Amino acid sequence: MRVLIVEDQAEIAALLEEKLVHAGFVADIVGAVAEARAAIEAVDYGVMLLDRRLPDGDGVAIIRSVREDRPNMRVLMLTAMRGIDEMVEGLDAGADDYLTKPFDPEELMARIRAVLRRPGPQAVPSVQVGALSFELDEQRGFVNGRQFLAPKLELVLLGALMRRAGLAVTRAALLEEIYGAQDAAQVDALKMLIHRLRQRLKNQGARADIHAARGIGYLIRSAQE
Numbered sequence: 001m002r003v004l005i006v007e008d009q010a011e012i013a014a015l016l017e018e019k020l021v022h023a024g025f026v027a028d029i030v031g032a033v034a035e036a037r038a039a040i041e042a043v044d045y046g047v048m049l050l051d052r053r054l055p056d057g058d059g060v061a062i063i064r065s066v067r068e069d070r071p072n073m074r075v076l077m078l079t080a081m082r083g084i085d086e087m088v089e090g091l092d093a094g095a096d097d098y099l100t101k102p103f104d105p106e107e108l109m110a111r112i113r114a115v116l117r118r119p120g121p122q123a124v125p126s127v128q129v130g131a132l133s134f135e136l137d138e139q140r141g142f143v144n145g146r147q148f149l150a151p152k153l154e155l156v157l158l159g160a161l162m163r164r165a166g167l168a169v170t171r172a173a174l175l176e177e178i179y180g181a182q183d184a185a186q187v188d189a190l191k192m193l194i195h196r197l198r199q200r201l202k203n204q205g206a207r208a209d210i211h212a213a214r215g216i217g218y219l220i221r222s223a224q225e
Contacts, residue, residue, distance in 0.1 A: 001046040001139070002177070003112075005029045006036045006062070007078070008054055012101075016049060016078075019105050026156075026180050033057040040066060043177055044136075044163065045073055047112060052079040052090070060093045067094040072137060074115040078103065127162045130207030130222040134162040143206050153178060154197045157190075161210065161220040168213035194218060 003020050007013040008031035020027040028043070030036050033056045040048075040062075048066065052059040059077065066073055077090045080101040087098045096115045099108060126135045132148065134141040139159050141148035150158065160177045161169055171190065178193070179186055198210050207223045 001116075002026045002028065002043060002180075004036065004039055004043070004045045004048045006033075006048060006050045006054070006059060007031065008051065015105065016108075019109060023109060028180055031055065033059065033062055036062050037065070040070060040073075042173065044070070047074045047076065047116070049076050049078050049108075050095070052077065052081050052086070060090055063090075063093040063095055074112075074118075076108075076111060076115060078108070127165050129162065129165050129220055130209075132162075132201070132206040132208045134158065136163055141206075143204050146204075148200075148204055148206065150197065150200050153193060154200065157193055157197055158220075161218065164219075166219065166221050168216040168219045170217040172217075174217060 003025045005013050005016050005020075005027055007016065007029065013029045013031070017027040017029060025047075028039060028045075030039050031054070033054050036048075036050075036059075039045075048062075050059045050062065059079070063075055066075060075095045077095045077098045078101065079086075079090075079098075081087075082100045087100075090098050096118070097111050099111060126133045128134075131143050132141055133143075134148075136159060139155050141150075141155070141158060141162075148158075156178050157174065160174055171187065175186060175190055178190070194210055201208050201210070208220055209223045210218055210220050213219055
C-alpha cells in the first residue's frame with residue numbers, strides 16, 4: 001500500500017519513511033500543501049500522514065478535498081498542535097485520527113493499522129477485464145473464482161492498470177506508483193515486470209492482455225477485443 005507523508009521537517013519525514021518501509025508500505029514524501037494536492041491527484045494513496053503547520057498553509061485544508069476525491073483514503077494528522085480545539089477541528093474536517101508530536105513510532109504504526117481495519121465510507125467496486133476481476137481496495141485479483149497469484153510488485157502494476165482499464169497509463173505514472181516518487185527511473189525494471197505479468201495473466205487463464213501504447217505507456221484490456 002502507498003502512504004503519503006506530508007511533513008516539512010526532513011528528520012521526521014525520514015523517520016516516518018523508514019518505519020513505513022520496514023512495515024511493508026511504499027512511502028512518498030512531500031513538504032507542502034500544494035505538493036500534497038499534486039501527489040493525491042497523481043496517485044491513489046491508501047493512507048496520508050498529514051502535518052498541520054506547512055510552509056504554504058494548514059494541512060487541514062487538504063482534508064476536505066481528499067474526502068471528495070479520495071473518500072477511502074485514511075488520513076492521520078501528525079502535528080505539534082496539541083490544543084483540544086485544534087484536535088476537534090482536524091477530526092471534524094475529516095481526519096480519521098490525530099496524533100501529537102513528539103510521538104512514539106510504535107504507537108503511530110498501531111494507529112495506522114487501526115484506521116486501516118475500519119470500514120471505509122464506501123466500498124470500492126471490483127474491475128472486470130476478461131476473466132479477471134480485481135479488487136482495487138484489497139489489491140487482489142480473481143480468475144473464475146480462483147485467486148490470481150502474483151508477487152507484490154506485479155499486483156501493484158496490475159492494480160495501476162486495472163484502475164484505468166481500457167485507457168493508456170503513462171510509463172511515468174506506472175514507475176511512480178510501483179517504485180515510488182523517490183525511485184522512478186527504473187524503465188528496464190518496468191519492462192521486465194510487464195513481461196512477467198503478461199505471461200502470468202496468460203498462464204492463469206485471465207483472458208486479459210497488456211498492450212503497449214506507442215509513445216505513452218501501457219493499457220490492459222480483454223483478450224477478446
